[in-house]
Amino acid sequence: MENFIYKITPSKLNGTVNVSGAKNSALRLLAASILTDRDVTLENNPNELLDVKIHVEMLEALGKNISIEADRILIKDESFNNELVWNKRSIRNTVLIAGALFARSGYASVPLPGGCQLGDRKIDIHLDIFEKFGAKINFETGETNDTLMLTKETELVGQDIHLPIRSTGATENSILIGSLAKGTTRIFNPHVRPEVLDLLDLVSKMGAKVEVFGQDYIQITGIGGQSTPITPIVHEVVPDNVEAITWLMMAIVNKSKMEIKNFPYAHLVVPMQFLLEGNSGISFDEASQTLSVDGKNATSFEIATGPYPGINSDMHPIFAAYGTFAMSNSVVTELRFFDRFQYLEEMAKLGANIVQDKNTITISGNIKVKSETVRATDLRGGMAVLMLLNEGTDTATITEAFQIERGYNNFVTKFNALGGKLEKVFPESTKEINVTKEALVA
Structure with missing residues (x-):
């Protein structure tokens, strides 16, 4: 896998930035x-x-045959293969690829998922869903990735799926399989959030009938062998709310004047409540979906992560970075991924004073940033240390910076267009790295 480092020199950010389509959608x-x-x-896209x-x-x-132009991607069904042979880094989404392959053909073989190493993110809940829809499950151990195999043992028919927790991925897998099942699938205790609604919109364009009953349940009448239109499908990806909130917090701590276009304000009502306090220089134009920021001072907060419309766990490290610039202490309680704290060691190298007590951290404000070399431990932890380093005193290095580009589209280009000084460097000794499944287990 290609690796690179970031060289960042502290800079003032001003100008306009456009939020890309959501990674998680x-x-x-x-x-x-x-x-x-x-x-x-x-x-x-x-x-x-x-x-x-x-x-x-x-x-x-x-x-599939793929054509890409700017932010558009065209996917054509040139041929069909229900076995994904893969010897490179895996991603967590392979568990959804398995569900889609199984729904369409009755068989799936995929590498087990990878992604950010965030503690206990097992796929047991997905396996329960596969079995509920009549799949026989097998595993094979491989040198690079282990393999998950699903085989249909009964006709694919709609099911009542009762999720033990509000899992986004489990909700999505139930949607994927249910959309091609015969009859009705009901998903109880789903995690209804913008990315899930985006997926429901797409499968409805494919012919499934969808009804959402708040956070109680989702009902899908699957295609189930019925004839469907042959016309092409066109769909627009919703904006990335984590990218959007990152630019906003970065603008506040940098005291920037920034316009953030394609800002999904309606998807960020709860986190915005904490950022609007004490920040009168924030305004939103609904017609143009543009957030204007005249950054003043970061303010302290006390938050807990939770299901939508609450504060997404992905926002936790970004809030932690923001809190180091507040005038007093802030608190983050992590209620989803209890091991999402690897980044704290890197933040401490930069002068952050953050005390952890189990799944709660207390963040001291008024940081004086030290420009030291740090590692991007994961996607959001990498962005957290970058936010601090842009407020430092000298040029510094972020290693394993590929983590950041897993979730921030065209980040270097966007950052530098705002006046940032960020360079992507490919050291000869680390140009290619091998990422083991253990290093990127999700």
């Missing part, structure tokens, strides 16, 4: 394209994300 929509032999075009690039390669390995 685009990956699900790419998996959903497996369900159909119709042409699928995704607009506002974050095509430069490393995880998206890997997913596209996986689709090509499954027989």
Whole structure:
């Protein structure tokens, strides 16, 4: 796998930035394209994300023909292969690829998922869903990736799926399989969030009938062998709310004047409440979906992560970085991924004073940033240390910076267009690295 470092020199950011399509939506929509032999075009797709690039390669390995132009991707069903042979880095989305392959053909063979190493993110809940829909499950151990295999033992018919927790991935897998099942599938205790609604919108364009009853349940009447239209499908990916909130917090701590276009304010009502306090220089124009920021001072907060519409766990490290610039202490309680704290050691190298007590951290404000070399431990932890280093005193290095580009589309280009000084460097000694499944287990 290609590796690189970031060299960042502290700089003042001003100007306009456009929020790309959501990573956590685009990956699900790419998996959903497996369900159909119709042409699928995704607009506002974050095509430069490393995880998206890997997913596209996986689709090509499954027989899809891919054409990419700017933020548009066209997916054609050139041939169909329900075995994904893969010896490169895996991504967590392979568990959804398995669901889509199984729904369409009755068989799936995929590498077990990878992604950010965030503690206990087992796939047991997905296996329960596969079994509920009549799959026989097998595993094979491989040198690079282990393999998950699903075989249909009964007719694919709709099911009542009762999720033990509000899992986004489990909700999405139930949607993918249910959309091609015969009859009705009801998903109880789903995690209904913007990316899930985006997926529901796409499968409805494929012919499934969808009803959402708040956070109680989702009902899907599957295609189930019925004839469907042959017309191409065109769909626009929703904006990335984590990218959007990152630019906002970065603008506040940098005291920047910034316009953030394609800002999904309606998806960020709860986190915005904490950022609007004490920040009168923030305004939103609904007609143009543009957030204008005249950054003043970061303010302290006390938050807990939780299901939508609450504060997404992905925002936790970004809030932690923001809190180091507040005038007093802030608190983050992590209620989803209890091991999402690897980044704290790197933040401490930069002068952050953060005390952890189990799944709660207390963040001291008024940081004086030290410009030291740090590592991007994961996607959001990498962005957290970058936010600090842009407020430092000298040029510094972020190693394993590929983590950041797994989730921030065209980040270097966007950052530098705002006046940032960020360079991507490929050291000869680390130009290619081998990432083991243990290092990127999700």
